[in-house]
Amino acid sequence: MTEIAPYWQNYIDGSWTDGGAGRLTVxxxxxxxxxxxxxxxxxxxxxxxxxxxxxCHESGVLTDMRPLERGRLVQGMAVWFRDHxxxxxxxxxxxxxxxxxxxxxxxxxxxxxxxxxxNQASTVEGKSIPLGAGYIDYTVPEPYGVSAQIIPWNFPLExxxxxxxxxxxxxxxxxxxxxxxxxxxxxxxARAGEAVGxxxxxxxxxxxxxxxxxxxxxxxxxxxxxxxxGSVATGQRIAAAAANSVIxxxxxxGGKSAAIVxxxxxxxxxxxxxxxxxxxxxxxxxSAMSRIVAHPKVHDEIADRIVSxxxxxxxxxxxxxxxxxxxxxxxxxxxQRDRAVGMVAQAEADGxxxxxxGRALNLPGSFMEPTLMTGVTPDMQIAQEEVFGxxxxxxxxxxxxxxxxxxxxxxxxxxxxxxxxxxDRAGRAAGKLRAGQVFVNEWFAGGxxxxxxxxxxxxxxREKGREALWNYVQTxxxxxxxx
Numbered sequence: 009m010t011e012i013a014p015y016w017q018n019y020i021d022g023s024w025t026d027g028g029a030g031r032l033t034v035x036x037x038x039x040x041x042x043x044x045x046x047x048x049x050x051x052x053x054x055x056x057x058x059x060x061x062x063x064c065h066e067s068g069v070l071t072d073m074r075p076l077e078r079g080r081l082v083q084g085m086a087v088w089f090r091d092h093x094x095x096x097x098x099x100x101x102x103x104x105x106x107x108x109x110x111x112x113x114x115x116x117x118x119x120x121x122x123x124x125x126x127n128q129a130s131t132v133e134g135k136s137i138p139l140g141a142g143y144i145d146y147t148v149p150e151p152y153g154v155s156a157q158i159i160p161w162n163f164p165l166e167x168x169x170x171x172x173x174x175x176x177x178x179x180x181x182x183x184x185x186x187x188x189x190x191x192x193x194x195x196x197x198a199r200a201g202e203a204v205g206x207x208x209x210x211x212x213x214x215x216x217x218x219x220x221x222x223x224x225x226x227x228x229x230x231x232x233x234x235x236x237x238g239s240v241a242t243g244q245r246i247a248a249a250a251a252n253s254v255i256x257x258x259x260x261x262g263g264k265s266a267a268i269v270x271x272x273x274x275x276x277x278x279x280x281x282x283x284x285x286x287x288x289x290x291x292x293x294x295s296a297m298s299r300i301v302a303h304p305k306v307h308d309e310i311a312d313r314i315v316s317x318x319x320x321x322x323x324x325x326x327x328x329x330x331x332x333x334x335x336x337x338x339x340x341x342x343x344q345r346d347r348a349v350g351m352v353a354q355a356e357a358d359g360x361x362x363x364x365x366g367r368a369l370n371l372p373g374s375f376m377e378p379t380l381m382t383g384v385t386p387d388m389q390i391a392q393e394e395v396f397g398x399x400x401x402x403x404x405x406x407x408x409x410x411x412x413x414x415x416x417x418x419x420x421x422x423x424x425x426x427x428x429x430x431x432d433r434a435g436r437a438a439g440k441l442r443a444g445q446v447f448v449n450e451w452f453a454g455g456x457x458x459x460x461x462x463x464x465x466x467x468x469x470r471e472k473g474r475e476a477l478w479n480y481v482q483t484x485x486x487x488x489x490x491x
Contacts, residue, residue, distance in 0.1 A: 010098040016191065017047045018215060019198035021060035022208035028052050029216065032188055037105035037338040038325030040372045044103075046191040049216035051224035054183070057212035058228050061154045061181035064209030071151060071179045079129030082177050084204035085197075086122035089115055089169075092196065098327070100165060100193040105338040105374070106289050107329035118169035120456050125173035125477070132178055132477055137485075144488040149481040151179035152256070153232035156225045158246070160238045161187035161340055162292045162396075164194055170456070170471050171235045171258075172197060172211065178480040180233070184213045185225050189340055191215035218242065229253060233480065236260070237294070240419075240465050258469030258479045260461060262394045263422030266299040266415035267451065268405070268437060271306055273427035274449070279313045281425070281451035282400070287321060287378055290339045291348075291398035295423040295460075297451050299384075299391060300402045301414045307404050311382055314400065315364045318378035323369060338373045339397055345374040348397030355381055355390040360401070386414050394420075408433070416442045421463025425451055444470070 015031070017024040027047035036043040049057075064070070070078060089096065097111035104111070134147035155175040159168045168184055175182045186194035194213055201211040216222065222242075226234055226249040234257035236246045243261040250257040267285065269278055285297025302310050322329070326337035339345040345368055352366040365379030376397055384391050384401040391401050405411035415424055424443035426434050431448075438446045444461045447453045454460070454472075461470040469479050 010095045012044050012099060012102060012192070015045045015047075016195055018049055018053065019195065019211075019213045020053065020057045021212065025053075027214070027216070029220065032191070032215065034103055034189070034192060035341070036102050037340055037374045038102070038327060040342075040374070044192060046188070046215050048188070049185075049214040049221045051220055053214055054185075054216065054221050054224040054228065057183045057214055058154060058156075058225070058230050060209035061183050061212055062230050064207055065151070065153045065181045067207075069207040070176070070181065070210060073179075075130040075132065075177075078177055078179060079126040081204050081206060082122050082126030082129065082173050085173075085200040086119040086126065088200040088203045089119040089122065089196070096165070096193060096196050099196075100190070101326040101337075103192050104161065104164065104190050105326050105340060107326040107335055107337045109330055109332045110289060110337070111326070114163060114165050117456065118165040121166070121169040121173045124456050125170070125177045128474060128477060129177040131474070132481060134483075139487070142490050144490065146486055148484045148486065149178075150484050151481055153180060154230060155180040155182050155233045155235060155480065156228070156231040157182055157184045157235045158222055158225065158238065159184060159186050159194065161189040162289060162294070164190040167237050168194060168197060170476065174476050174480045176206070176210065178477055180480055181210045182212065183225060183231070184211070185221055186213065186215050188215055188217055223249070226250070227252070231255065233257065235479075243467060256479070258461075258471065259467035260294065260469070260471060261465060261467040262420055263294045263296070263462065263466055264298055264392065264394055264418040264420045265295055265423045265425070265443070266301050267297050267425040267427060268411045268415055269300060269302045269306060269310060270426070270428040270430070270433065271303040272429045273306065274429065275306065275309060275313065277449060278310070278427050279317060281427075282314055283317060285451035286400040287318070287336050287398050290336055290376070292340060292344075292396050295445075295452075297425065298395060298400060299415075300400060301405050301411050302402060304404050307402070311363055311380065311402055314380045314402070318364045318380055321378050323375055323377070324371065325373065336378060336398065338375045340374065342374045344396065345376050348376055348395050348399060351390055351393070351395050352379060352381065352399060355384065355388055355401075358388045358390075360384045360388060360390065365398070386417050392418050408436070412437065412440045416440075419465040422466035423447065
């Protein structure tokens with residue numbers, strides 16, 4: 009396994025550098041021990057990174073390239089990530105906690121984003137508009153300039169990769185602020201950029217606290233676009249900063265996603281979706297299957313299946329779980345674990361029951377039992393607020409309309425699902441579910457090619473798929489009178 013360096017620096021303007029705010033300790037959630045130290049950026053460091061990105065953009069070094077050339081740079085980062093997959097996955101597992109096989113999957117998905125958007129670079133085209141004799145009119149998609157990207161800790165590689173890949177492929181320069189909880193693996197983006205020959209200042213990667221570095225980046229007068237994934241509360245502050253500067257932003261915020269399970273559903277397939285939908289990454293997924301809305305005829309069987317599934321999971325340090333299987337790692341921190349456990353306790357006080365799990369495990373680190381809550385009603389806190397842990401709530405519905413009402417009955421609208429053999433019924437549900445993405449008969453049925461983003465307080469803008477590229481460009485119209 010890869011040996012973890014004791015100290016990691018930020019990457020600004022083509023150079024590795026210390027942080028003006030000193031150093032931050034990074035803990036291993038699988039053991040509770042200190043893993044390494046990370047340079048901590050302050051507002052001055054943020055300004056240096058933004059100015060470097062601005063100089064690079066204004067030099068035209070990226071925008072003067074043919075899109076195919078930019079695309080090759082981005083595709084080269086995919087190759088580099090795959091060549092260093094074991095090393096990167098080891099660091100990710102140690103700082104974030106997820107099982108090693110999940111971390112390897114995240115590295116591969118990050119590579120896929122660079123591969124996909126690198127291939128799309130030359131497809132971002134304008135169009136001609138007929139104005140009649142004597143005129144030529146056409147549109148040009150142009151990059152915004154400096155893209156500020158604020159990355160969360162739950163999927164630090166995948167989420168950063170999709171925004172960096174889109175940004176560079178469309179000719180933007182990027183300033184990436186990683187989470188202070190998972191900063192180490194983020195440094196590999198800078199290393200990949202160096203390896204493929206990205207121009208100096210095109211990609212800057214730093215770590216800082218949200219209240220100082222994050223706020224300084226979101227409110228910087230020289231950024232031209234913001235991409236943020238995280239909580240609703242922080243997203244509201246980001247949106248306010250963007251509005252104050254009159255710049256566009258992409259917000260991918262929380263979720264409280266529901267799977268409607270009808271009486272004719274394939275329950276074997278549904279059980280496999282539960283495994284992915286709520287216990288991958290210890291449930292720390294914005295699009296997790298956190299609510300199940302079940303027909304009364306299958307409610308009890310679903311409960312029994314999930315109890316058996318949860319009890320079958322081996323929970324322990326992610327670095328020891330190298331093979332795909334019935335296993336789960338820790339949550340990111342004791343604080344996050346205790347919050348989830350507290351929400352379970354509140355649900356029990358409200359009248360729900362933990363059919364299995366619900367407690368912290370007596371292990372070093374931040375482990376929680378895989379949990380199924382039954383007797384949940386739609387008005388309970390646990391059915392309304394994001395747990396962000398391995399906790400799924402099971403509810404009954406009366407008829408189709410009631411199922412849709414329950415599924416749509418939160419402030420969020422990120423994803424939703426419906427499980428049924430009746431495609432007419434599935435189509436009706438897909439049309440009525442208030443969510444940016446609807447899965448039918450398989451949770452996470454989409455991929456990097458499919459647009460992803462939310463309704464309501466789940467945010468706005470889209471990541472993934474070709475649609476994501478249009479968040480990184482603005483349209484210029486050129487109208488020419490001839491003669």
